[in-house]
Amino acid sequence: MSAQESAGRPASVPLLDVARGNAPLRTEFVAALENVLDSGRFVFGPEVFELEKQMAEASHAKYGISCASGSDALLLALMAYEIGPGDEVIVPSFTFFATASAVWRLGAKPVFADIDPVTFNISPEAIAAAITPNTKAIIPVHLFGQAADMTAINAIAAAHDLWVIEDACQAVLAEYDGEPVGAIGDVGCYSFYPTKNLGGMGDGGMLTTNDEELANRLRLYRGHGMEPRYYHSVVGINSRLDTFQAATLLVKMNKLAEWTEMRRENAARYNELFRAAGMDECIILPAESADHKHAWNQFTVRVPQGSRDHLRKHLADHKIGSEIYYPVPLHQQVCFANLADHGSLIETEKAAKEVLSLPIFPELTDAEQRVVVESIEQYYEAVNKKAVA
Numbered sequence: 001m002s003a004q005e006s007a008g009r010p011a012s013v014p015l016l017d018v019a020r021g022n023a024p025l026r027t028e029f030v031a032a033l034e035n036v037l038d039s040g041r042f043v044f045g046p047e048v049f050e051l052e053k054q055m056a057e058a059s060h061a062k063y064g065i066s067c068a069s070g071s072d073a074l075l076l077a078l079m080a081y082e083i084g085p086g087d088e089v090i091v092p093s094f095t096f097f098a099t100a101s102a103v104w105r106l107g108a109k110p111v112f113a114d115i116d117p118v119t120f121n122i123s124p125e126a127i128a129a130a131i132t133p134n135t136k137a138i139i140p141v142h143l144f145g146q147a148a149d150m151t152a153i154n155a156i157a158a159a160h161d162l163w164v165i166e167d168a169c170q171a172v173l174a175e176y177d178g179e180p181v182g183a184i185g186d187v188g189c190y191s192f193y194p195t196k197n198l199g200g201m202g203d204g205g206m207l208t209t210n211d212e213e214l215a216n217r218l219r220l221y222r223g224h225g226m227e228p229r230y231y232h233s234v235v236g237i238n239s240r241l242d243t244f245q246a247a248t249l250l251v252k253m254n255k256l257a258e259w260t261e262m263r264r265e266n267a268a269r270y271n272e273l274f275r276a277a278g279m280d281e282c283i284i285l286p287a288e289s290a291d292h293k294h295a296w297n298q299f300t301v302r303v304p305q306g307s308r309d310h311l312r313k314h315l316a317d318h319k320i321g322s323e324i325y326y327p328v329p330l331h332q333q334v335c336f337a338n339l340a341d342h343g344s345l346i347e348t349e350k351a352a353k354e355v356l357s358l359p360i361f362p363e364l365t366d367a368e369q370r371v372v373v374e375s376i377e378q379y380y381e382a383v384n385k386k387a388v389a
Contacts (some may be wrong), residue, residue, distance in 0.1 A: 001306055004121065005079075006123070008367065009367065009371065010365070010367055010368050010371050011121060011238075011319065012319035013319070013359055013364075013368045013371050013372055014318065014319045014321045014359065015321025015322060015323055015357070016195055016359070016361055017360050017361055017363060017364075018194050018195065018359075019324070020349045021259070021362060021363055021385055025251055025252070025255070027294070028175055028251045028386065029248050029251055030252065031249060032047075032247040032251055033244060033247060033248065035247065035271065036243045036244050036247050039104075039243075039351070039356075041243055042242055042243050042244065043165035043240055043243065044240065044243070045243030045246070045247075047243050047246040047247040047309065048066055048242075048243055048246040048348060049251055050247040050250060050260045051064070051066060051206075051241070051244070051250055052064035052066050052206070052209070052255070053204075054253050055182075055190065055208060055252070056208055058173065058180060058182075058237070058253075058256075059168075059180050059181070059182030059183045059188055059208040060179060060180050060182075060183050061182060061183035061208035061209055061210055062114065062209070062210045062212070062215075063208065063209050063210070063211075063212065063215035064206055064208050064213055064248065065206070065207040065208075065209075065218040065219055065222065066204070066205070066206050066222075066240070066241035067204075067205045067206065067222050067239040067240065067241060068187060068203060068204065068205060068208065068222075068238075068239040068240060068241060069191065069192075069203040069204065069205045069239070070098065070169040070190060070191025070192070070193060070196075070205045071098040071101070071102065071191075071205070071206040072150070072222075072237070072239040072264065073169075073189035073190060073206060073207050074098055074165065074167060075102040075105060075106070075239075076207060076221050076222055076237070076239060076337070076351075077102075077165045077187045077207060077218070078102055078103060078106055078108070078137070078165070078168055078219050079106065079221045079236070079237075080187075080214055080217040080218050080221055081163050081165075082138060083103070083108050083136050084106050084108055084139075085106075085107035085108065086108075086134060086137075087090065087108040087109070087134060087136040087137075087357050088108065088110075088111045088134040088135045088136065089103045089109070089110055089135070089136060089137045089138070089139060089315060090107055090113050090122075090127050090130050090131070090135060090139070091103065091109065091110050091112060091113070091122075091138075091139045091140045091141075092112070092113060092114075092115055092121070092122040092139075092140075092141050092330075092348070093112035093113070093114070093115075093325060093329040093330040093331040093345050093348045094120060094329055094330075094345075094348045094351055094352065095113050095141045095143060095326070095330065096141075096169070096325075096326070097168070097330065097333075098169075099139055099141055099167050099330075100112070100330045100336070101167075103139075103145050103146035104335075104336075108136070108386070109134075109339070110282060110336070110339065111130050111132075111135070111339075112130075112201045112329075112330060112331040112339070112345060112348075113126035113127050113130050113345075114126040114345040114346065114347050114348050115347050115348050115349070115351065116149070117347045117350070117351065118287050118352060119143075119146055119148070119287065119289060120136075120143045120144060120146075120300065120356065121140065121141065121142065121143050121146065121147075121148040121149065122141065122148055123138050124149050124152035124153055124156060127153065127156055128156050128298070130307055131162075131348075132161055132349055133155070134237075135160065135162060136162065136163065136167070137162055137163040137164070137165055137201055138153060138156070138157055138162055138163070138164050139165045139166075139167050139235060140153050140164065140166060140167065140185070140273045141167040141170075141284065142166065142168050142170060142171035142174055142181050143170060143171075144170055144286070144296070144297055144298040144299075144300050144325070144357075145170050145171050145174050145197070145294050145295035145296045145297035145298065146171070146174060146289065146292065146294045146316070147171065147174050147175065147176035147184075147262075147289075147292050148176075148296070149291070150164075150166075150176050150181075150184045150185065151176075151177070153185070154184070154185065154208070155273070157185075158236050163185075163186050163187075164184075164185030164186050164187075164319060165186065165187055165188075165189065165228075166181055166182060166183060166184060166185040166187065166188040166189065167189050168181045168182045168188045168189060168190050169190055169191035169193075169196065169205075170191075170196065170197075170262055170295075170296055170297040170298070171197075171295050171297065172196070172197050172198045172256065172295060173257065173260045173293075173295050174195070174293055174294060174295035175254060175292060175293035176292055177291050177292065178291070178312055181280070183207040183208055183210055186209065186211065186214070187207055187208065187209040187211070187214060187218075188207065188208040188209070189206075189207055190205060190206040190207070190208070191204075191205055191262070192204035192205060192206070192241075192245065192249055196297065197256070197259065197260065197263070197295055197297050198249065198252055198256050198284070199252070199254070200249050200252075201245065201248050202245055203245075204241045204245045204246075204249065205239075205241070206241075213224065220233070220234060220236060221234065221236040221237065222236060222237065222238075222239045223236060223239075223240065224237070224238055239342060257335045258362075259362040260295055260296075260378065262362035262363070263295065263297075263360055263361070263362055264294065264295075264296055265340045265362050266294075266360050266361075266362070267286075267288075267294065267296045267360065267367065268297055269283070269366065269369055270358070270372075270373070271367060273373040273377075274368060274372060274373055277295060277373055277374075279373065279376055279377055280381065282302075282376075282380045283301045283302060283303050283304075283376070284302035284304065284354075285299060286299060286300050286301060296360050297360075298325060298357040299357060299358050299359075299360035300325065300355050300356065300357045300358075301355070301356055301357075301358065302351070302354040302355055302356075303354050303355075303356050304354055306353070307383070308324075308353065308354055308355070308356055309378065311379055312324070312356055312377075314375065314378075314379045315372075315375060315376070315379075316376045320359075320371065320375055321359055322356055322358055322359075322388075323356075323357045324355060324356060324357070325355065325357050326328070326352060326355075327352055328347045328352065329345065329349060329352050331345055331348070331364045332349075351371075358372055359372060
């Protein structure tokens, strides 16, 4: 045992610790999986429909439609709206690849818009400036767990007769003016990737909507466009959430609200510790918009003045996990090089050079958070000494 560990100070802090969160629920997981195994209903078992019901309720939506991944959820939403060649969909460039790739796969054009520098979410002003006669939809991403400005976005969409597809893959249980995300626009998309706030034991996804006709179309498209069996009215895809995944996710649904509050407590503690150490003068802490509820999938600080990569190396040297979400904006990705008419996305490009995400998972301890803050404080003390010398 190291001197640090014997003194009660963690010797390392992981960015994520999925196993730590799953371990207390192992008995429940095993029982749930045994039930599925014994039933033999591995596809569209009762657990799938129960999860759809619970996710719809959590999102204040009438309908939940499960699928194989968050990426497929985005793709299915676009397919259900028959978006394809010649159409444009406005998306942020500062987001995970799937937001834009779903548009691209259907032959439509992703149109990249800049972000708000405080929330990291797509800017309503940038959306308005990007609209053309070919625009059919907007995909606001509730990035890092904080809702985008849905009032402004819905107003723009209504004025131009556009669909609003919420990418809520990082934001389950996040709220906008008291309403959970996922049913504020026309349809919401969720991911159950293991590192998400509601993470499965593999891939999985969900769509939520209040539109019955749309819900029926989503169910049709997720199952090869087949209804009834072996009769195909449209060309769909194979995107089903298996019953094993649904069973484990139902176990986790019972803990999701508690885990969300634990993330929020960790974020508040970080803010308190960083400010007490005077580090809010060195890094820019993430902000939670007034009257919104941040779900804190990530705690993402900004490190100005080109020192982000040096700070990350310092953390790694001290066995502290961190990650850059996202180092290369989508409009600068090689695969989208021919989409050159987006203009300069100044805030997006600046954020990509400055952001750094720190550990925020629910089971993160007070001692671990103090190690993270102290390590960053030590980094800046060394930088300041070097500058003075």
